[in-house]
Amino acid sequence: MNLWLWRSRWMAFFHDILWIPLALVLAFWVRFNLESIPSSNQSGMWSMLFVCLVVQTTSFWLFHLYRGIWRFASIPDLLRIMRAVSVGVLISFAVLFIWLRLEAIPRSVMLLYPMFLLMGLSIPRLLYRWLKDHHMGFAGKQGKRTLIIGAGQAGELLLRDLLKHEDYMPVGMLDDDERKHGMEIHGVRVLAKLDELEKYIRVLSVDMVILAIPSASHTTLQQLMQVCSLHSISCRILPTLSELEGAKVTVGQLRDMRIEDLLGRAEIQLDDFEVNSFLEAKCVLVTGAGGSIGSELCRQILAFQPSQLLMFDHGEFNLYSIDQELSGKHDAVISILGDMRDESRMRWVFETWHPDVVFNAAAYKHVPLVEGNPAEGVKTNVLGTCQLADIAVDYNCHKFVQVSTDKAVNPANVMGASKRAAEIYCQNLNQRQPKTAFITTRFGNVLGSAGSVVPLFKKQIEHGGPVTVTHPDMTRYFMTIPEAVSLILQAGSMGSGGEIFVLDMGSPMKITDLAEQMIHLSGLQLGKDIEIQFTGLRPGEKMYEELFHKQEALVTTTHPKIMLSGSRDVNWNDLQDMLRRLQAACVAREVESVKVLLKELVPEFVANKCSDDIAEQGKVLH
Numbered sequence: 001m002n003l004w005l006w007r008s009r010w011m012a013f014f015h016d017i018l019w020i021p022l023a024l025v026l027a028f029w030v031r032f033n034l035e036s037i038p039s040s041n042q043s044g045m046w047s048m049l050f051v052c053l054v055v056q057t058t059s060f061w062l063f064h065l066y067r068g069i070w071r072f073a074s075i076p077d078l079l080r081i082m083r084a085v086s087v088g089v090l091i092s093f094a095v096l097f098i099w100l101r102l103e104a105i106p107r108s109v110m111l112l113y114p115m116f117l118l119m120g121l122s123i124p125r126l127l128y129r130w131l132k133d134h135h136m137g138f139a140g141k142q143g144k145r146t147l148i149i150g151a152g153q154a155g156e157l158l159l160r161d162l163l164k165h166e167d168y169m170p171v172g173m174l175d176d177d178e179r180k181h182g183m184e185i186h187g188v189r190v191l192a193k194l195d196e197l198e199k200y201i202r203v204l205s206v207d208m209v210i211l212a213i214p215s216a217s218h219t220t221l222q223q224l225m226q227v228c229s230l231h232s233i234s235c236r237i238l239p240t241l242s243e244l245e246g247a248k249v250t251v252g253q254l255r256d257m258r259i260e261d262l263l264g265r266a267e268i269q270l271d272d273f274e275v276n277s278f279l280e281a282k283c284v285l286v287t288g289a290g291g292s293i294g295s296e297l298c299r300q301i302l303a304f305q306p307s308q309l310l311m312f313d314h315g316e317f318n319l320y321s322i323d324q325e326l327s328g329k330h331d332a333v334i335s336i337l338g339d340m341r342d343e344s345r346m347r348w349v350f351e352t353w354h355p356d357v358v359f360n361a362a363a364y365k366h367v368p369l370v371e372g373n374p375a376e377g378v379k380t381n382v383l384g385t386c387q388l389a390d391i392a393v394d395y396n397c398h399k400f401v402q403v404s405t406d407k408a409v410n411p412a413n414v415m416g417a418s419k420r421a422a423e424i425y426c427q428n429l430n431q432r433q434p435k436t437a438f439i440t441t442r443f444g445n446v447l448g449s450a451g452s453v454v455p456l457f458k459k460q461i462e463h464g465g466p467v468t469v470t471h472p473d474m475t476r477y478f479m480t481i482p483e484a485v486s487l488i489l490q491a492g493s494m495g496s497g498g499e500i501f502v503l504d505m506g507s508p509m510k511i512t513d514l515a516e517q518m519i520h521l522s523g524l525q526l527g528k529d530i531e532i533q534f535t536g537l538r539p540g541e542k543m544y545e546e547l548f549h550k551q552e553a554l555v556t557t558t559h560p561k562i563m564l565s566g567s568r569d570v571n572w573n574d575l576q577d578m579l580r581r582l583q584a585a586c587v588a589r590e591v592e593s594v595k596v597l598l599k600e601l602v603p604e605f606v607a608n609k610c611s612d613d614i615a616e617q618g619k620v621l622h
Contacts, residue, residue: 013060019120020056024049027112044105048113051099052092056117059088077189081121089114143169144207144234147200149224151175151183151190154238155212159186161251162210168251171204194220198227210254211237225257229520259454259518271490271559278357278399278493279304285355286311287340287388288362290318292446293403296485297359298322298333308332310353313362314339341384343391350395358392359488360385361403363419368538370415374594375586381418382598383583386425392436393429399437401492402426404500406444410604417598417605423500424601425579428570430498437497441488442565446481453511457518465530467515470537475508491562500565575601 028037028045037045063084093110143166148155151173162168163186172191175181180190191200200206209228213220221237228235236254284301288294289311295318298311309332313319316337323335334353338345340362349355363381364370370377385402392400404423407416423440430438445453460467484503491501515532524530537543578601585593599605 023116026116027109055092056088147206148173149211150213158212274493282356283308284357286359294361295322312336356398358400374414382421385422402440404442417602439495440500443503466533474511502563
């Protein structure tokens with residue numbers, strides 16, 4: 001125990017002892033109408049003082065009145081004082097009754113004494129706290145009354161730092177470990193379990209809740225968000241253990257809760273040995289490296305020590321951003337600007353570095369935009385991918401991992417059909433040559449990616465709404481970007497060629513529910529501060545997505561989060577002929593021919609009515 005805490009506790013103890021005779025004298029004095037105490041009653045008063053000093057002092061210690069610090073006096077402190085006084089008074093009067101039969105002690109004193117003692121012990125504590133909270137009456141910045149969830153190591157480190165900042169005033173801690181209840185950490189009491197969060201928000205007039213459990217479950221996060229939203233108070237959390245990366249826990253690391261935190265999905269466990277064997281000391285090419293998935297691929301690949309990481313993208317700023325982030329971490333990071341559809345550029349890349357592994361994350365992914373620009377979408381997603389796959393075979397690339405989408409299943413739009421066509425090509429090319437193993441990974445939406453609803457909703461919320469949702473029953477599969485990329489790496493290491501790995505996306509989520517949660521996370525109330533507006537389906541949009549076709553029988557793999565889908569064989573000569581015609585139609589900007597050929601290549605492609613209406617209105621760009 002430090003000197004300051006030791007001194008504070010002894011000062012509090014002597015203060016409480018002093019109030020025993022003061023309360024007793026006041027009780028007798030009031031009893032006799034503020035006049036002198038008769039000599040016949042003074043003997044009773046002295047006897048009572050002797051007993052009360054012994055019993056009441058012992059009661060103070062037994063009820064742990066000195067674990068607390070006056071600076072943070074609160075309701076639990078007052079309850080503890082009431083119990084200590086009540087028990088002490090009952091025992092004192094019992095002793096006095098047995099010893100003196102309460103002779104010379106007026107009965108009214110038995111009521112006045114505990115009342116004055118309670119006031120003497122409680123009021124100075126509350127007054128001291130009030131003065132401290134209001135900076136001794138001078139104008140100043142009052143810190144937010146903060147309740148901390150988690151009294152473990154992270155909570156202790158965070159609390160220590162919070163006490164140094166005037167912006168925060170910790171008023172208590174909650175923890176599910178009952179052994180910690182009643183204990184104090186740096187003068188702040190561990191009050192109860194997390195289940196009592198709502199109660200203590202009201203009792204302590206909390207302004208902010210901070211979650212100091214980096215390993216907290218999604219259930220805990222959801223419970224926390226619901227309670228804080230209900231009471232319209234802000235909630236901040238510490239980053240996860242993986243985000244902390246061993247860094248010291250400080251106030252500066254606190255962040256707002258994100259929608260990714262509420263997904264309710266267990267952390268992905270990678271087979272590091274298998275992925276390490278797949279990538280270590282290999283030359284790895286990532287196309288679309290500046291995008292959401294591509295950039296995360298680069299980050300995670302780098303952790304497995306490739307001999308070279310080739311980051312390829314046609315977007316200058318996006319490539320610059322990931323280059324700035326990673327180039328200082330590894331000498332072998334190389335950024336290459338170019339268009340994957342440019343055959344001479346891609347052949348130069350393969351001729352120069354001879355990549356062992358290719359992750360093709362380059363694609364046009366925004367459904368309405370590709371629907372309005374079908375020729376460009378097909379040129380990249382189909383023709384560009386097929387060309388890249390052929391070049392990988394020519395240069396004896398070991399593995400080619402194609403990043404696909406759930407929109408490739410029973411596609412209702414050009415984007416989904418183009419990605420399905422790329423899947424078919426890679427699978428069938430795999431069967432025709434022994435050099436390169438072609439592996440496809442298929443998954444749904446990723447939260448926070450470019451073009452996803454999360455940035456759109458966030459911007460709409462910042463501008464006061466309304467938040468626009470196409471349909472109240474619209475559902476989508478969601479996963480976080482790091483989670484999706486981890487499974488892509490795992491699938492790439494598992495595949496031997498020709499597989500379509502379907503990533504376990506959990507249960508689909510209503511877009512309306514997503515919008516409501518984001519509104520709550522922003523501290524706003526749906527219907528009061530902001531509205532949700534339904535706008536109708538967009539071009540090429542489906543009400544729900546599927547992860548596999550009904551003819552693709554899924555089978556399990558060695559990884560619980562990855563399933564294997566069956567492949568579909570096509571006539572290779574017919575496929576080549578269709579691709580030649582598709583290329584000619586794209587060059588000529590014959591949009592209808594592009595769709596017809598895409599339909600021929602992907603028979604399950606059925607454009608929705610919204611897409612047909614757009615085409616009829618002449619809104620399709622060539």
